[in-house]
Amino acid sequence: MALKTEEMVLNMGPQHPSTHGVLRLEVELDGELVVNVKPHIGYLHRCFEKHAEAMNYNQVVPYTDRLDYLASMYNSFGYAVAVERLLGIQVPERVDYIRVIMGELQRIASHLVAVGTYGVDIGAFTPFLYGFRDREKILTLFEMTCGARLLYNYNWVGGLSHDLHPDFVPMTREFLKYFKGSLVEFNNLLSFNKIFIERTANVGVLPLDTAVNYGITGPNLRASGMKWDLRKNDPYSVYDRFDFEIPVGRGEKGTTGDCWDRYYVRIREMEESVKIIEQALDQLPDGDIQSAIPKRIKPPVGSVYARVENPKGELGYFIVSDGSANPFRLKVRGPSFVNLAVLGELCKGHLVADIIAILGSIDIVLGEVDR
Amino acid sequence: MKQYLKNTWEAISTVLVGMIITLKHLFVPSVTIQYPEVKVQLPDRARNRLYVNIDDCIGCDQCARACPVSCISIETVKGMPTEDLGKTSNGKKKALWVTKFDIDIAKCCFCSLCTYPCPTECIKMTDVYEFSEYERSNLLYQFSTLTEDEVSQKKENFAKMEAEKAAQKAAAAAAPKAAAKPAPAPAAAEAPKTDTENKQ
Amino acid sequence: MYNLLNNLIGNEYVAAVIAAALPLFVFILPFALAAVLLERKVSAFMQDRLGPNRTGYRGLLQTVADILKLIQKEDITATDADKKLFNLAPVLVFAGSYAAFAAIPFSGAYIGSNIDLGMFFILAISSIVVAGILMGGWASNNKYSLLGAMRSAAQIISYEIPTALVVLSLVLVTGTLSLSKISEQQTAYFWNWNILGGAGLGFSKLLLIPFMIVGFVIIYISTLAEVNRTPFDIPEAESELVAGFHTEYSGMKFAMFFLAEYANMFAVSAIVATLFFGGYQSPFGYLGNTLHISWLVPLEQFFWFTVKGMFFVLVQMWLRWTLPRLRVDQLMTVCWKYLIPYAFVNLIIVGLITLL
Numbered sequence: 001m002a003l004k005t006e007e008m009v010l011n012m013g014p015q016h017p018s019t020h021g022v023l024r025l026e027v028e029l030d031g032e033l034v035v036n037v038k039p040h041i042g043y044l045h046r047c048f049e050k051h052a053e054a055m056n057y058n059q060v061v062p063y064t065d066r067l068d069y070l071a072s073m074y075n076s077f078g079y080a081v082a083v084e085r086l087l088g089i090q091v092p093e094r095v096d097y098i099r100v101i102m103g104e105l106q107r108i109a110s111h112l113v114a115v116g117t118y119g120v121d122i123g124a125f126t127p128f129l130y131g132f133r134d135r136e137k138i139l140t141l142f143e144m145t146c147g148a149r150l151l152y153n154y155n156w157v158g159g160l161s162h163d164l165h166p167d168f169v170p171m172t173r174e175f176l177k178y179f180k181g182s183l184v185e186f187n188n189l190l191s192f193n194k195i196f197i198e199r200t201a202n203v204g205v206l207p208l209d210t211a212v213n214y215g216i217t218g219p220n221l222r223a224s225g226m227k228w229d230l231r232k233n234d235p236y237s238v239y240d241r242f243d244f245e246i247p248v249g250r251g252e253k254g255t256t257g258d259c260w261d262r263y264y265v266r267i268r269e270m271e272e273s274v275k276i277i278e279q280a281l282d283q284l285p286d287g288d289i290q291s292a293i294p295k296r297i298k299p300p301v302g303s304v305y306a307r308v309e310n311p312k313g314e315l316g317y318f319i320v321s322d323g324s325a326n327p328f329r330l331k332v333r334g335p336s337f338v339n340l341a342v343l344g345e346l347c348k349g350h351l352v353a354d355i356i357a358i359l360g361s362i363d364i365v366l367g368e369v370d371r
Numbered sequence: 372m373k374q375y376l377k378n379t380w381e382a383i384s385t386v387l388v389g390m391i392i393t394l395k396h397l398f399v400p401s402v403t404i405q406y407p408e409v410k411v412q413l414p415d416r417a418r419n420r421l422y423v424n425i426d427d428c429i430g431c432d433q434c435a436r437a438c439p440v441s442c443i444s445i446e447t448v449k450g451m452p453t454e455d456l457g458k459t460s461n462g463k464k465k466a467l468w469v470t471k472f473d474i475d476i477a478k479c480c481f482c483s484l485c486t487y488p489c490p491t492e493c494i495k496m497t498d499v500y501e502f503s504e505y506e507r508s509n510l511l512y513q514f515s516t517l518t519e520d521e522v523s524q525k526k527e528n529f530a531k532m533e534a535e536k537a538a539q540k541a542a543a544a545a546a547p548k549a550a551a552k553p554a555p556a557p558a559a560a561e562a563p564k565t566d567t568e569n570k571q
Numbered sequence: 572m573y574n575l576l577n578n579l580i581g582n583e584y585v586a587a588v589i590a591a592a593l594p595l596f597v598f599i600l601p602f603a604l605a606a607v608l609l610e611r612k613v614s615a616f617m618q619d620r621l622g623p624n625r626t627g628y629r630g631l632l633q634t635v636a637d638i639l640k641l642i643q644k645e646d647i648t649a650t651d652a653d654k655k656l657f658n659l660a661p662v663l664v665f666a667g668s669y670a671a672f673a674a675i676p677f678s679g680a681y682i683g684s685n686i687d688l689g690m691f692f693i694l695a696i697s698s699i700v701v702a703g704i705l706m707g708g709w710a711s712n713n714k715y716s717l718l719g720a721m722r723s724a725a726q727i728i729s730y731e732i733p734t735a736l737v738v739l740s741l742v743l744v745t746g747t748l749s750l751s752k753i754s755e756q757q758t759a760y761f762w763n764w765n766i767l768g769g770a771g772l773g774f775s776k777l778l779l780i781p782f783m784i785v786g787f788v789i790i791y792i793s794t795l796a797e798v799n800r801t802p803f804d805i806p807e808a809e810s811e812l813v814a815g816f817h818t819e820y821s822g823m824k825f826a827m828f829f830l831a832e833y834a835n836m837f838a839v840s841a842i843v844a845t846l847f848f849g850g851y852q853s854p855f856g857y858l859g860n861t862l863h864i865s866w867l868v869p870l871e872q873f874f875w876f877t878v879k880g881m882f883f884v885l886v887q888m889w890l891r892w893t894l895p896r897l898r899v900d901q902l903m904t905v906c907w908k909y910l911i912p913y914a915f916v917n918l919i920i921v922g923l924i925t926l927l
Contacts, residue, residue: 185392195894379909
């Protein structure tokens, strides 16, 4: 006679040190094995899309910063690309290059937070602090340019708010030189550590067809083996002028698509971002960055969907305009919202301690999930 | 068996490599800045607390309209033609009394969208970031320098001026009815309110 | 020391009790207080930051501030908790950690209680900690505390086996279980230390060296697991799901768990130092001997003992801030599939060498 066992429901509540924000996970356990995980979201919903309907197009930019607050430059980049496509204006080349430089620096900063907090979830506290020390340098660069460290209001529709500071280019080159050595140290400390590999390899394997079916994008999709990056597959701005590779998960330490692959793809993306920034700094043209900013933004009636490659995945803006100064409907496709949906699939059959590892490797930001 | 030995070797070697890195960092000087004694010099474009030079403000209300969170509220009263309200620092003649200029710094999101449209550049972001208060009402900054009595006096003056104008208009319309030109639309017989039409 | 006290007081039992309890108050408690601060400062320097530096000069009074804070906290006991067990648990954990110091020689002249079964006594008495942890987890009436306590108990019990095996191999070399005799054997110079083959000359000494090193690594890892330090700190992990067996404790009881942990750290460091690195013996000979000041020698020995103990404690802290945490099943795998086979093989080979 088999013993009748009950499944226990565990609540990892909205306040938890490892859930990267206010996220509630309802976990059904059978002993130590996970049967199902249901994320409950909405604790950070701030009605962004509704607010946007009451603002002018350029007043929405500070609000877009607050979507994925760890990668603000890219949020406003995407929004600016979308509205410029709707208006049909072409920005000067200098604006495009500066947007790419800022965006890639922001990608490095966002990935440093992702891998640092992932280390803390696994138990290694030191790489987190090293990552944040490097991130401080990036934030200093941003503060020098536009005055703010986290939420910039920098990418305006049709241009930028400030031109580069005269010290920006030499300081960025210095930072890049320093950062390459820092990444090597990071790899030695955390990525190739046997204990870290034991904790993350073969855990939370995301097969490629599941990933495509759920609509996963970004480093998570690339770690499962698919070479899909909007910067190469659907280029926007001036990304088609740079020579860089798309890191794809190869299953070096376990199966393709496990947590280690997702983590390591992010590390390699940081290396590629360094390459892009160097090339952009070399090719940076002169020009006036505010020449294309329209006096009044009143797009023609119509709609546009524009997508960019956020550090977390495909960030899409769907804007419907009715000819007035406010958007009629502004919908954001947040990559973290879509990526979070696969958590239940990934956690089945693993131990409780692995839920934290898997959640950390998907890398969500609640600002984007809840908007 | 080979995998077993390889695992053991990898475990020991990666642990030792990690330990060497942390040992090296033991001797790297710390990056901490001892805050209250040492303060970081903010760059010149830093965006922190707002400041309004009320002498330069012409009451155009552009900053209040540009603000995405509506934290600025401005009320103005039209000055009498006989009064001299002074000039702004770049030579423009002021025509409006700014009776209320409140910024609720608790709502401000420090986007600095208000600083761009100001024609006289009187609203600026300074580099002050230590402005916590014990009472939340102290975070409502009131920049207008007119006292209550002055405000009510200005409003009365305006109301009187309007009344006079309306009386004149009525007299002018009643008398030369024979002049046969239809009277033009009444010019400014509106009650004083937050004036958004008078852009200078 | 016992003789001295016996002559002083006259009563055997009182003298024995005082002799055994003396290191507790004079050395271990201040050490535990200092270790709390040391851990925070060491971790800060490794992470390129400063650590506590406001309380007292450069943060030296930080532990005092922590203790004062913990003393004035409310002592909460959950309503359904088993009160007797709940209150007894920290006492047992504390007692188990501190009792081990009775058999460790602090210097040539001082050992708390000079029994012939020193090492055996230490292994046995530190198992009381397991009972304390299980009591703490059970009496908290919290299923997560119970899970954490059971995991911790499994961890400590499993890792005692490699420890015992390495101690066995050492007993084959030295021939005695008494820690004071083991220290006395490793006299005078560092090439007499057990890790370099032990006192004695000859070919067998050289042959023993690699196996002594392997034994040292095994015992260091196992004792790291016994004191619940990273990478084996599942029971007290901060970012894991279950907050561990001491979730429900607040105030002074919590402080007792923590002081017990640091004392335990020093105890196992001292044991490893005594077994393999000469205990209180100096590596270079004694100043007291060269200068013919006989009362200086015990002091020098005490100094060397402290230095070696502190060094191993620092290495434990170093490991904590470098390595991530192992999952529970991986922890068990490391113990049963890796450490125990290596320890057995080590034991057999050392046994064969000593037959030579």
